[in-house]
Amino acid sequence: MTNRDFLVVTTTHDDEAGARELAAAVVRERLAACAQVYPIQSVYWWDGEIQDSAEWRIDFKTRADLGGRLATFITERHSYDTPEVVGVPVVTGSTAYLDWVNSETTND
Template sequence: MTTTPEFLVVTTTHDGSEQARALAKKVVEARLAACAQVYPIQSVYWWDGEVQDSAEWRIDFKTRADLAERLGAFIGEHHIYDTPEIVGVPLATGSAAYLDWVRAETSER
């Protein structure tokens, strides 16, 4: 049995704090996410045939699952990376009041 999640956390990364916060603000202003959390991380990954080790800024967007495709396209359009990370993880549970807030803040006005 499978169920379709109603809510996701969609994650991307950026190479600078200011750029990450600017992208987070654009997404929230577009109502593609109710909120975004921006925080520093250290990433190790393959790029251009080499293992990279660099500081990045992670952005976690709280959103409705039905907005995932639009949110991914928006991130891709406004991102400086050639291949930005855009992954979504379904929320298995959450407080009813919080999820109601996410639903309300990502609805058309």
């Protein structure tokens, strides 16, 4: 596998408990090897006006071939009408870490 075979997939959630639940569900399903949950402040256009709200960001470390399944999983379980699901390719990373991501994700 090469670095390009991996993604960091990001979404946000409106509360910490929901973000942690989603993170655990994804990792339990082995769609990502790990998830990082942390607070952010988001400014965005929604319902015809600028929104400014606290959210919880979740970054999932996964294989590129699982990106579509992960996006579907997140979207089906998310409370937002239009959840952010953005996958960014890994350009570089340690071989040992990426081997771990590979071994901890599903091979179905």
